[in-house]
Amino acid sequence: MVTNASMFGRSGVHEFVLIRASAIVLALYSLFIVGYALFAPELTFDVWKGLFSSLAMKIFTFLALIGLLVHCWIGMWQVLTDYVKSAALRALLQFLINLTAVGYVAAGLFILWGVK
8 A cells, every 4th residue: 555655655744845845946946037037138049048058057957857756746646645536547647647747857857968
C-alpha cells in the first residue's frame, strides 16, 4: 500500500516541506521573470538569449524545473488521492501526469542546455 507520494515510507512532513520549498523556488523564479519582462528596456531574442546564457540563470531555471516536477508530483498525488476513489484510474492518472511532468523537465533541460 502506498502511504505517501514518494513511496519511500516517509511521513507527510517530508512531502509538506518539499511542496513548500518547491513553491518558494517557483514563486521566486516567476517574480524574477515577470520583473525582468517589466523592467527590461526591450525584449528581443538576443536579450532573452543573453539572459539564459549565463550559468546563474541556467542553474536558477534548472532549480525551477525540478521544483515544478516535485510540486506537480506531490500535489497531484494529494489531489488524486482525495478525489479519485478508483485505484486503477488513480494509478493511470498519476502515471500519465508524472510522465508528462518528467517530459516537461526533460524538454526544458534540452532547451536550456542546448542539447541537440
